[in-house]
Amino acid sequence: MLNFKEAKIRVDEVISPTHLFYSDYFSGVCNNNVYIKPENLQKTGSFKLRGAYNKLSKLDDKSKEVGIITASAGNHAQGVAYSANKLGIDATICMPEQTPMIKVDGTLKYGANVDLYGKSFDECKEHAIALAKEKGYTFIPPFDDFDVIEGQGTIGLEIVEELKYVDYVIVPVGGGGLIAGIAKCIKEISPLIKVIGVEPYTARSMQESIKSSKIIKLEGVDTIADGTAVAEVGKHTYDIAKDYVDDWITVTDEEVLMAFINLMEKHKLVAEPSGALSLAALQKLNFYNKNVVSVISGGNIDMSFITKLINRGLYETGRITIINAEIPNIPGSLQELLTDIAYTKANVISIDHDSLKQTSRFKNINVEITLETNGPEHVKKIWDVLTKKGYIIHWFLKIYLKKLSM
Numbered sequence: 001m002l003n004f005k006e007a008k009i010r011v012d013e014v015i016s017p018t019h020l021f022y023s024d025y026f027s028g029v030c031n032n033n034v035y036i037k038p039e040n041l042q043k044t045g046s047f048k049l050r051g052a053y054n055k056l057s058k059l060d061d062k063s064k065e066v067g068i069i070t071a072s073a074g075n076h077a078q079g080v081a082y083s084a085n086k087l088g089i090d091a092t093i094c095m096p097e098q099t100p101m102i103k104v105d106g107t108l109k110y111g112a113n114v115d116l117y118g119k120s121f122d123e124c125k126e127h128a129i130a131l132a133k134e135k136g137y138t139f140i141p142p143f144d145d146f147d148v149i150e151g152q153g154t155i156g157l158e159i160v161e162e163l164k165y166v167d168y169v170i171v172p173v174g175g176g177g178l179i180a181g182i183a184k185c186i187k188e189i190s191p192l193i194k195v196i197g198v199e200p201y202t203a204r205s206m207q208e209s210i211k212s213s214k215i216i217k218l219e220g221v222d223t224i225a226d227g228t229a230v231a232e233v234g235k236h237t238y239d240i241a242k243d244y245v246d247d248w249i250t251v252t253d254e255e256v257l258m259a260f261i262n263l264m265e266k267h268k269l270v271a272e273p274s275g276a277l278s279l280a281a282l283q284k285l286n287f288y289n290k291n292v293v294s295v296i297s298g299g300n301i302d303m304s305f306i307t308k309l310i311n312r313g314l315y316e317t318g319r320i321t322i323i324n325a326e327i328p329n330i331p332g333s334l335q336e337l338l339t340d341i342a343y344t345k346a347n348v349i350s351i352d353h354d355s356l357k358q359t360s361r362f363k364n365i366n367v368e369i370t371l372e373t374n375g376p377e378h379v380k381k382i383w384d385v386l387t388k389k390g391y392i393i394h395w396f397l398k399i400y401l402k403k404l405s406m
Helices: 004-011 024-030 048-057 061-066 075-087 101-108 121-135 146-152 154-162 177-189 205-212 235-244 253-267 273-280 303-316 333-343 376-388 400-404
Strands: 033-038 068-071 091-095 113-116 168-172 194-200 247-251 291-296 320-328 347-358 364-372 392-397
Touching: 004 048, 004 146, 004 154, 004 177, 024 033, 024 253, 033 154, 048 075, 048 146, 048 154, 068 075, 068 121, 075 091, 075 101, 091 101, 091 121, 101 113, 113 121, 146 154, 146 177, 146 235, 154 177, 168 177, 168 273, 177 194, 177 235, 194 205, 194 273, 205 235, 205 247, 247 253, 253 273, 253 303, 273 291, 303 320, 320 333, 320 376, 333 347, 333 364, 333 376, 376 392
Parallel strands: 033 291, 068 091, 091 113, 168 194, 168 291, 194 247
Antiparallel strands: 320 364, 320 392, 347 364
């Protein structure tokens, strides 16, 4: 039913090659040989182009003439818009009213009509389905469709063709279209290759469904990996995943954040948080010295969100920290504190010093200082120097200090 080789011929008309590359850093994280499949470098910024183009290519002439419609505020929207433009099909993309304009513009630039409707995705999707019935459009599902699954599975074909010996393939999971396609394709070629799915812990809808032997709808999903924040997986994707996926891993938002930061710092590549799930899972592998392929599923992310993630990452790695110290309310006390901090070679980013904010000791005041450091060992040095000097430190914003001293 699914012919991945024919799908590969179709999607090759539009996709960019995303060749595997070996990662020294991530190999060291898990003591395996890690190869990265960078679908964040794909046209439209994600793997979604593959499934969308494969689906649209297989439509009959009448359906192509009438037009297509879908509902999406993310990667699927751009994949469908780009594919429709290439095939000369009129496309309407329904998006929730609160969709960031950068995503709306990204869809418009591919020539699609954008219909902003509803306060939630569910309202938007219902609107799109109603329009499809009214206008005769073909609705293009984001993941629960065999043609879409077939297109996504071409990634599996590329992996086994490019890397002679593959032991494990690790795949981010949202609605399940990507892992269903990759797992089915790989198992048909080489059943000994293991496929592992990765979900955010707070959006583990596929794992809960497989554990319960039926599709489970989560009450709510809340994760920075918004592209995989799916409360209910598809029927087709579930049926394939339960038969062909070997194991499952969940990761926290903090683990995803650090994978995002490390990918950017070590390889100069930007992934959206959902795309970094497979890298976040590497530290949880229970095997060694194997050839592992981690699929980065996408890289569409707002610049403002990148800034927030980087800043959070700097805090998490101890390279930015905040101290709240108590000093005497007398002239020169702040200068003395800053001189002691300068001795540690930390860089002061900001100071909040208000002599009217009295402490419980009445004679002292609190000063809050944000510092740029070289990491946790540097943070420990600052802590040691200040406490040895007799400063009263109320708190030191870095979880490392709980392990180091406090």
